[in-house]
Amino acid sequence: MKIRLVCSAGMSTSMLVKKMKEAAEAQNVAADIEAVAESQLKNHLDQLDVVLIGPQVRYLEGKIKEKVEPQGVKVAVIDQMAYGMMQGDKVLKQAIELNGEN
């Protein structure tokens, strides 16, 4: 599963990515997770499954949805509490559930 996290500077989100990778490893989920800036997202569209948006840039949701949803990519804003507490497992779960919806 290919997941991209979108935020502004990539600082705090990259911390979350690290936690998510650990969670994925612990649960034996094969996941390709990376944090990218919004402008870089278009270079990651290939095989992309889920885009998660940092809560501090949630105003980008509409714009990103418009861009990637037609290609079947699921988009959501990261749960605020899980983001704040850097709960990689919860955010991973959010991504997996999102990916499962059809």
Added chain:
Amino acid sequence: MNNTFMQKFIEIAGRIGSQRHLVAVRDGFVAIMPLIIIGSLAVLINNFPAFGSFDMVKILNNIFGEGNWQTLGGSVWNGTFAVIGLLISFTIAYNLAKSYEIDGLSVGLISIASYIILVPETADWGLNFAWLGAQGLFVAIIIALLITELFRLLVKANITIKMPDGVPEGVTRSFAALIPAMIILALVGLFQALISVFVGISMFEVIFNAIQEPLQGLGNTLPAALVVSFLNHLLWFFGLHGTNIIGSVIEPVYLPLIEQNASLFQQGMSAFDVPNVVTKPFLDSFVFMGGSGTTIALLIAIFIVIRREKNHPYREVAKVSAPAGLFNINEPVIFGLPIVLNPIFLIPFILVPVTLTVISYIALSTGLVPKTVAILPWTTPPILSGYLVTGGSARGIILQLINLTVAVVIYIPFIMAGVRAMKEKMGGQ
């Protein structure tokens, strides 16, 4: 809180935060930040203060001859901070072009060429450094945005040269840009000719006198600093990236102010005597310690108030947030505590930075603490940042410590209230 009002607020802030031209301006500034920081550090090293008997500047001067080794830092300054106008004219045009998915490299180059066309020449056919740097910033922004729009219109109208198939892509691209570039540069050249014949002074002087100088004068006042501080925190309270949203507006105003300070410092003026009190590093180092809301003080306050209950949710959040907080990254505490849309923390989250802005302004403007003369990476931890930003003064550290204490004192009662509210909620269940 009224829900429709909140939706509206987020929508408007979001529209500003994702407006194409504003994003291009902001990203243009982000792109040159590394160069600015390097230029800034070069100046700091050139003017490094002595520690007691250890005076690095003196020692190096003795080795290489008076002032010789400092030409290194001076040259680095010339290539970075001294030419930010020129640099930004490229990066903004490039970013805007990218957002339209047109040829960013060509547009950026045309933007630089247009900028040079308009820069006043010196008597001996040189470019005037005065207008390549911060003083030319507004013209640079205007040029970059206009040129990119013009280029886009010309490309859209299909006024380009088509190359036959089989020609390498790089060649095709440079020729595709040829006619739009020709038209744009001819127009800019014509404009420059007209303005120098009929007005007599350059475009740069006109814009600087009419727009940039008044705005900078306004920016260097306490009320403006308070407005910036207030808006930033209001946006963060709604969970929106405040610095990001207002960045495109405040960078062009505040960057020239620090440039002026740093440049005078480079020429040997003391950090006490440089003119501008309010700069971006002023806010970053003395107010936004640990991130917006001076949240490092909030973390300290949590550790003070909640000592016994090791597993209290606030304490858990503070523990998770502390390491990143030292480097002024505070999303964990903002979203985890949460501060966002939490009525208990609305007051201190805005009151603390506003109070600290006032204290710091007084301390710097009365000359108790030297003014800011350097731009640092925004992740520089407090204490270190206070020392470096004032050109190496312990008074910068003292001001930070006073500010932190004030902030902790303001936060404490609100944390107590939060703890009590949480207990009552638990008890009621």
